[in-house]
Amino acid sequence: MICAVYKSRLKADSYLFIEKRNDFERVPDALMKMFGTPELVMLLPLDKRQQLGIADINKVRSELADKGYYLQLPPPPVNLLEAYKKEIGYSQD
Template sequence: MICAVYKSRLKPDSYLFVEKRNDFERVPEPLMKMFGTPELVMLLPLNKREQLALADIEKVKVELAEKGYYLQLPPPPVNLLEEYKKEIGYSRD
């Protein structure tokens, strides 16, 4: 299975995987508006990979088959202050 991966010009670090290059027919219109004009990043042979950097490859395959697309959003930002407080055992209680 080869899919096309596009990045968003409006949403940093957001990627849209579709079954075929330039085929956005199954992607909902509101999502396309939010995503903006897609910019092709690569054609990706999923069957030759065991994993992806930030997405579960099996989930990507299932969503491509069922929905025709997979949207990869960036991970939420880490609050370093909160992480440090947890590390040192700080609590307001």
């Protein structure tokens, strides 16, 4: 399976995987409005890959088959202060 990967010009680090290049028919209109004009990043063969950057490749394959697209959003920002407090066992109790 080869899919097309597009990046959003409106949402930083957001990527849309679709089954066929320039075929956005199965992508909901509301998602396309939020995503903005897609910019082709690459054509990606999924069959020969075991993993993808931050996305679960099995979920990507499954959603492409079921919905016709997969939306990859950036991970939420890490609150470094809270992570540090947790690491040192800090509590205000």
